[in-house]
Amino acid sequence: MSTTIDIRELPTRLDEAVTLASNGDEVILVEGSTPRARLVPLRVATPRRAGLHLGAMQATPDFDDPLSEELWVGAS
Numbered sequence: 754m755s756t757t758i759d760i761r762e763l764p765t766r767l768d769e770a771v772t773l774a775s776n777g778d779e780v781i782l783v784e785g786s787t788p789r790a791r792l793v794p795l796r797v798a799t800p801r802r803a804g805l806h807l808g809a810m811q812a813t814p815d816f817d818d819p820l821s822e823e824l825w826v827g828a829s
Contacts, residue, residue, distance in 0.1 A: 755779045760789060 756773050758766055760782050770780045770792055780792035 755781060757781045757783055760784045 756770075756778060758770055758780060761784075763770065763782065770782075773780050774792040774794050777794050781788055782790040782792065
């Protein structure tokens, strides 16, 4: 669902706009008939869990070797 609120009304309707967006609704902020902004619900990312894909990536044997001088000064 979408709700339209004029920017001039926003100070008095801010609680309503935030509540609508928090509940999954889209709030369109307009200035006259021109859309200026859109409030949408914030999706909270789930924390990552280590160890889900063990062995999916492996370091090469030279992973800890110093980087070449050519990398730092550029190819000649």
